[in-house]
Amino acid sequence: EPEVTQTPSHQVTQMGQEVILRCVPISNHLYFYWYRQILGQKVEFLVSFYNNEISEKSEIFDDQFSVERPDGSNFTLKIRSTKLEDSAMYFCASSGSSGQGGQPQHFGDGTRLSIL
């Protein structure tokens, strides 16, 4: 069964450094998402992406964050200048096309980001 893959599984970065998290969504999916989960807290939506542009974003997704689909297979989340509070598990997800969001979202296993 096709799956969403994320790399790396664990990223350790110094505060203030830029970090890029990578995801390969399911190949025939058209909608892509990033979520994050701070340890012990709820899963939070960050951003959704469709047709090469952001379709929705949350208040968390400020100017320090950006997303890109640099080629036909990868979907990346960049954090420009990391802060301690960016430490979290970041999940990528993808879904097929359907009206009214009636398709399930398929999640990767996440990248654990640790900011020192």
Place this chain on the structure above:
Amino acid sequence: SQQGEEDPQALSIQEGENATMNCSYKTSINNLQWYRQNSGRGLVHLILIRSNEREKHSGRLRVTLDTSKKSSSLLITASRAADTASYFCPFMDTGRRALTFGSGTRLQVQP
């Protein structure tokens, strides 16, 4: 809050028993989804039930939806230790695709 709220927060049962989790929401929906998250792992989609459906089955899972009460339940029959996980019914606003997660139900199945 509009997110799906799961109840109970924690549930501990013996292997072979059934587990029932509930979900409540506050506004109208087109569909409702249930997800599972094993500790330290990603979320796995379990089942989607549309607003015009009242019950849906998938293997050992049975989901019901009562739109008049704005509630849903997930029943896992003949539970196994491998069912130990957190279960969520995230909310999706009409016309949007972002999922809003609650705190989930932490299910512990004792072998």
